[in-house]
Amino acid sequence: MSRTYWDPTGAEFGIPTYPYRMAPNGLATRRQLAALGLRPGGQDIQAQIIWRRGKRVAYLYAIDQAKPKRAATTAQLVALERAMQARRTCPDCLRDVGYCLPKRYGTCLDCVEAA
Numbered sequence: 001m002s003r004t005y006w007d008p009t010g011a012e013f014g015i016p017t018y019p020y021r022m023a024p025n026g027l028a029t030r031r032q033l034a035a036l037g038l039r040p041g042g043q044d045i046q047a048q049i050i051w052r053r054g055k056r057v058a059y060l061y062a063i064d065q066a067k068p069k070r071a072a073t074t075a076q077l078v079a080l081e082r083a084m085q086a087r088r089t090c091p092d093c094l095r096d097v098g099y100c101l102p103k104r105y106g107t108c109l110d111c112v113e114a115a
Contacts, residue, residue: 005019013048016046036066091106
């Protein structure tokens with residue numbers, strides 16, 4: 001385990017910095033917060049993790065300061081469903097094919113094969 005990025009005081013990197021898998025308890029990435037049903041909620045970045053020779057960085061947020069995720073409104077859900085339906089509808093055969101059309105072809109795979 002490399003301690004190259006061990007800087008819990010933030011003296012070298014400006015904010016507390018830890019190597020991969022060595023962050024203290026109580027901090028989480030955005031994805032980890034989302035898995036817990038939380039969001040950063042406007043708080044500042046509390047720390048960071050650096051790995052892969054400095055090429056990868058993950059910012060950490062305090063779990064106790066995080067807020068619950070917001071639920072989408074009915075109008076937002078309707079708009080998302082319409083957008084997804086448009087991505088699934090083939091412009092050639094006008095069918096909802098049940099999957100997002102490949103951008104490469106712009107049509108469903110059945111129409112690509114027929115052409």
